[in-house]
Amino acid sequence: MEKLQDIELFITDENKDGVFAISLVDKPAIEEDFILLSKMEVNFKVVDKLKREVVGLALIPNKRILRAFNGKQFNVYFKEETIAKTQELYMRNCNNNNVTLGHESKTEGVTMIESWIVEDPKMDKINLYGINAEKGSWAVKMKVYNDEVLTGIENGTYNGFSIEGKYDGLDQLEMNQVDETKELIKEFLKQI
Numbered sequence: 001m002e003k004l005q006d007i008e009l010f011i012t013d014e015n016k017d018g019v020f021a022i023s024l025v026d027k028p029a030i031e032e033d034f035i036l037l038s039k040m041e042v043n044f045k046v047v048d049k050l051k052r053e054v055v056g057l058a059l060i061p062n063k064r065i066l067r068a069f070n071g072k073q074f075n076v077y078f079k080e081e082t083i084a085k086t087q088e089l090y091m092r093n094c095n096n097n098n099v100t101l102g103h104e105s106k107t108e109g110v111t112m113i114e115s116w117i118v119e120d121p122k123m124d125k126i127n128l129y130g131i132n133a134e135k136g137s138w139a140v141k142m143k144v145y146n147d148e149v150l151t152g153i154e155n156g157t158y159n160g161f162s163i164e165g166k167y168d169g170l171d172q173l174e175m176n177q178v179d180e181t182k183e184l185i186k187e188f189l190k191q192i
Contacts, residue, residue: 009167019165080136109146
């Protein structure tokens, strides 16, 4: 079995890169020029039905996430510093109300009320919710005012958080595809 290429995603330009929305999702998805991630091993949890709050992890450092693009499968991952910068930019740009459902439609009545980077896994607040998190993970707590969305969370339509953002790094894949194509052409020419 061929080992998949690992591609680190990172932020080069703070004015154009990073997460611009968080989606409530059931399954992972990817679109052309930005990446959509979901279905973490630890899904979010309903913290308090009366308070209508959910909490979970948006990103985990160095976790390999299987993706596909142009017929090629590969893994993407984020380092701790990229996750910290992502969380900072998300808050700095006041994106806490940018929530979508299944990466398809913006929804009203869901807002991020807390966001933090796990600094000490043993002592972090995330432990209060029974969620194990690695150092450098991005923890998120959302308040759900929208009755339809809350019903979707309760019935399992939405099982976790998924980021919507733009990152650099996928050009590594494109360069390797060009190199592979060149090698195939060379092999073909040798046979002629």
